[in-house]
Amino acid sequence: MKILVCISNVPDTTTKIKFAAGNTSIDTAGIQWVINPWDELSLTRALELKDDTSNGIKSVTVIHVGPAASETTIRKALAIGADDAVRVNAEPLDAYYTAAQIAEVVKKEQFDVVFCGIESSDFNGSTVGGMVAEFLGVPSVSAVSGIKFENGQAVLTREIDGGKETVTVSAPCVAIVQKGIAKEPRIAAMRGIMMARSKPVKVFEPVAVEPLTQVVEFEKPAPRAACKYIDAENPRQLIELLQNEAKVI
Amino acid sequence: MSVLVYTENWDGKFKKLSYELVSYAAGVAKMNGTSVTAVSVGRVEEAELKQLGNYGASKIISVTNENLSQLDSQAYAGVIAEVAAKEGSKVIIIANNNTGKAIAPRLSVRLKAGVGSGVSKLPVNHNPFTVYKRTYSGNAFAQLVIKSDIKILTLAQNSFDLVPSSNTATIENYTANVDGSTVKTSVTNVEKQTGKMLLTDADIVISGGRGMKSPDNWSPLVELADLLGGATACSRPVSDEGWRPHGEHTGQTGKIIAPNLYVAVGISGATQHLAGISSSKYIVAINSDKDAPIFESAQYGIVGDALKVLPKLVEAVKE
Structure with missing residues (x-):
């Protein structure tokens, strides 16, 4: 079995976002790029599954759609333990475009299970995974917080309102994963970092796809009013404000 | 059309x-x-x-x-x-x-x-x-x-x-x-809690962080949520420590919610936490550290020990 893990390159979550080019793009100066947190967890889980040899996983490959500059992020994934990587040499124009590129590679390279994080912390679209599955015409399960393999099938835990379900599906399939899939993201050890340098990164040129959406302008969230402080000895005053001023209780 | x-x-x-x-x-x-x-x-x-x-x-x-x-x-x-x-x-x-x-x-x-x-x-x-x-x-x-x-x-x-x-x-x-x-997927088991207010549905959410100091200190927080007809939530360190169930974690990688009222008790307000709650209509912060970033996002704040303030709030609501 071959697993593909989709990874996206996002600004470190503590980054103060600034805009450039008349608010049409993000000012990338000084941004620390990291693997999207959900993708990092999904890579960790894929590697855990591979470590258990009874699962018969031959390889864990990471795929990233992005320019050469994002190779640092790919090397991080290889250092964490992925066997090899694919980079589609293109700016990820929108989710539809990105998913189409990933699906194309899956068709060529024949992966059995594709892992996608449920969301990226930059665009917050929550769409690439499901789109990849639909492009491929294979089943997808979303909001997955657990995955194992049993009798040749993927057994997934799916989060639902107020609980969870167990869902089984045969490969090929796409698992769209969220928090809970792995406890802590796996961290690259020195040996992994050394080995990552010589692991193969295949570069594919993109296929022609028209994106369906485009950001035309970014803006900062509206600032909140200054905080009104209430004396810790008299929290009753807070209740009064919430009742009479905010009118929320 | x-x-x-x-x-x-x-x-x-x-x-x-x-x-x-x-x-x-x-x-x-x-x-x-x-x-x-x-x-x-x-x-x-x-x-x-x-x-x-x-x-x-x-x-x-x-x-x-x-x-x-x-x-x-x-x-x-x-x-x-x-x-x-x-x-x-x-x-x-x-x-x-x-x-x-x-x-x-x-x-x-x-x-x-x-x-x-x-x-x-x-x-x-x-x-x-x-x-x-x-x-x-x-x-x-x-x-x-x-x-x-x-x-x-x-x-x-x-x-x-x-x-x-x-x-x-x-x-x-x-x-x-x-x-x-x-139909290629099959559901083989369902575990669902019934009768409990879902965090994502709640208009009022009372949420605790590390400032609650111990999993044993949660009862006034739960009581406050019950009195107001709200749900309880928590910050990531709290769910990671196992003080509260994972389903309560609000934040970037947890649940993203937008209640009318979010009360952050003993939560400092890291960017990752704010990512899950910033769409709340009103945010109340209760924290002993007056410099905690949560106060920048809050409309109402109390600088004080969560464990001392909470029981007083419960009393005030009861009255």
Whole structure:
């Protein structure tokens, strides 16, 4: 079995976002790029599954759609333990475009299970995974917080309102994963970092796809009013404000 | 040409989110000069279906098919695409919850329709079709142009006010063409808590962080939530430590919520936490550190020890 893990390159979550080019793009100066947190967890889980040899996983490959500059992020994934990587040499124009590129590679390279994080912390679209599955015409399960393999099938835990379900599906399939899939993201050890340098990164040129959406302008969230402080000895005053001023209780 | 809205049901019942979706769809329909068709999948009583009319649906298409008894995103997207084609819908509204996130992207590829996800306001512009969406986990917003002929919008929960309407909706039963062999996923087990207020549905959320000091200190927080008819939540370190269940974690990688009132008790307010709660209408911060970043996001603040303030708040509410 071959697993593909989709990874996206996002600004470190503590980054103060600034805009450039008349608010049409993000000012990338000084941004620390990291693997999207959900993708990092999904890579960790894929590697855990591979470590258990009874699962018969031959390889864990990471795929990233992005320019050469994002190779640092790919090397991080290889250092964490992925066997090899694919980079589609293109700016990820929108989710539809990105998913189409990933699906194309899956068709060529024949992966059995594709892992996608449920969301990226930059665009917050929550769409690439499901789109990849639909492009491929294979089943997808979303909001997955657990995955194992049993009798040749993927057994997934799916989060639902107020609980969870167990869902089984045969490969090929796409698992769209969220928090809970792995406890802590796996961290690259020195040996992994050394080995990552010589692991193969295949570069594919993109296929022609028209994106369906485009950001035309970014803006900062509206600032909140200054905080009104209430004396810790008299929290009753807070209740009064919430009742009479905010009118929320 | 009607605006199509997918209204999920929970054991045959709709909830506030369903009416928010229909209210939003009615707002979009008004911009387009068209009407709202709601599509419901699964067994829902006629009286319940009619409720959707009270928020602006003119027509309700009720799909029942035994092969659709569990969510299979491929099959559901197929059925919604079929209904959209039948109705000639150019705008489709879906919730930005787990179900919506499973269906919307598949529907997008099937209909070649661009997705504006997690919208909370009506489209900014009709032509070009422009929506306002949250990006960078709440640190920025974007105006997104959807260029495709058909558009899909996923609506953030608790972000759009209900708009009552005097419509009387007509109901059309629709037999979807779903062959059981095309449903590739099967649900083998369901564990569900019933009767408990869901965090994502709650208008009031009382949330505890490390400032609560120990899992044994939670009872006044839970009591406060109960008294106010709210739900309880927590920060990531608290769920990681196992003080509270993972389902309560609000933040970037946990649940993203937008209640009317969010009370952060002993939570410092790291960026990752704020990403999950910044859309709350009112934020109250209770923290012993006057420099904690949570106060920058809060409208009301109390600088003080959470464990001393909470019992006093409980007393004040009781009175």
